[in-house]
Amino acid sequence: MSTREPINVVARAEAFIQQDHIHEQMHDGFLWATMQRRDAEAAAVPEWEELRELGSHIKEHTLTHLDEYLTQFEANATTRGAQVHWARDAAEHNEIVYAILQDHGVTELIKSKSMLQEECAMPPYLAQRGITVIESDLGERIQQLDGQPPSHIVFPAIHKTRQEVAQLFARTIGTDPNNDDPHVLTEAMRNNARPRFLAAGAGMTGANFAVAETGTFVVCTNEGNADIGASVPPLHIASIGIEKIIPRVEDLGVFLRLLARSGEGAPLTQYSSHFTGPRKGGELHIVLVDNGRSRRLGMADFWHSLKCIRCGACMNTCPVYRRSGGLAYGATYSGPIGVILDPTFDEYKYSELPFHSTLCGSCSAVCPVKIDISDQIFKWRRVMANKGYLPLAKRLSFAIAGHVFAHPGEYHALQQAAVPALDHAPHFLLYNHTLNPWGREREIPQVAKQTFREWYLEHRRSHGNQNVES
């Protein structure tokens, strides 16, 4: 047993919320606005619910035939001239990528956003081996320059204020620290990045979808940065999780209609790029990565999480994520989808994440491929409880609650004592920072003077019904 501790998501969330009165409200506001745009887009498509059902169904079909579709994808991509590699885990993925770069004498590469490459911790691995890795997505680049992982899978730096970005750019690329206009900052990064795009020896991308029928993979971006990486350097390497496979070209119609509407509230991302074999004059390598996915496929309660198309809608709608920020989760994947994916990588390390949820079910309601996210969060709580991984405070209170609920007499006695006690409880005790971090920004509701049971007994008696057990 190692001495490491689970990620303390409550403390990390509190750090985000408590830093000032700006960050939490700003973060909440941006993501909620995105959610409202999503709702408007979804409402404008009459067949929206049918598309969600189809998306879910196609993914379930693919995942239950995954071996067949993967080999079909490999065969078609190979016929088109791509070189296909297979990686069992993160280490093997990184070794394959490094070997390809070494073969081509590449020392500087540009990459677009890839959650899988984050998951594999590829950028630090390559950096340690003397390869300069430049993030080309603006949000990712901000996070890279700040030495932080992305906090959101679609908006990596959404937890930062413009002033923070201005200070960061002033430190790292020499801009005016007092000019925090997003237009000016974006332009400064464009001009800083372009020479590096032209000098890079390779471009790396991820993939949103991989089509078995044609050996094509699709990358969706708004900046066009993935396309620069794929069209300018002579070498293109794409990392693709094995769950990204879909059977046919026509299936793309369903998923592209769902993806950007769900994730950002637009009908489509600015660029939806389809790569089928290397471009004219280029070389293309595809690394198909398992890294725990095949094992997840065998988990009866959790394999549906493999349907995820990484749109981020569950994060934008989640009342807990919107307030705690993505870095609180201390993992590659944050928000509701992170809560159900991260424990499959390390149950102990991420054992507190399933409790970072209100189980309100909003995530399941917006998921474009109908993953039962909130049900899975609940099931993960059960897994953690069975393994004895419950957070200490919960272990204590659940043990007491278990005893009290099993003994009705004690429950009633406690209830009668608690109501007046709450009335007179000192504020400093209820809002104790350590015992109850949730209390810091909240007032508890007024407690009724009479419990329901007291009211019921009195009410029933007044109606002459004596048949009430006490």
Added chain:
Amino acid sequence: METRTLSRESILAAIRQNLPPQRVSRPQIPAFPGPDRPLRLLFEEHLTKAGATAHSVGSPAEATATLTTLFPSAKVVCSAVPEIAGTRRAEDMHDPHALADVDVGVMRAQFGVAESGAVWVTQEDLLVTALGFLSQHLVVLLDPNDIVSDMHEAYRRVRLHETAYGCFMAGPSATADIEATLVHGAQGARSLDVFYLPRT
């Protein structure tokens, strides 16, 4: 090479061992009723929302004139279409790096999609794919008769097995990565203008 084969086999074996017991059949994608408004109107509406602009040009001469009006100070206009000459021909470009100084890139899209305002361009339309991404501004010719209603119809038209690269472009490069503020021209093109010009 041997370890690669091993990895492939071990991944496929693990998948086969873990396949969920109930095999789910492949659903049929039904034909959805299209919009009841004119496609060109819808296309323009979405194109505008995505930050692009549509122009009606009656002839190749008018197209060139409109381009000059829009970009009076452009020094390098790299064209991949016969209708607009430009100052440089895309077919003469072989190294994508040579496109780094292009002010305006000109290409023809195969069709547009009404529900998103996107246009479909392939490697064959761009001649050098980097033309679509290193150019500071883009001008895209589109036959107004080549507009489909939605992505389902769009995917019936694309021929992925015949092109190494194809892209639905819905306007210029955009980002909202700093305080969710929309900025055009993040890394790729700063602007995108669609010229309605029938194929000749």
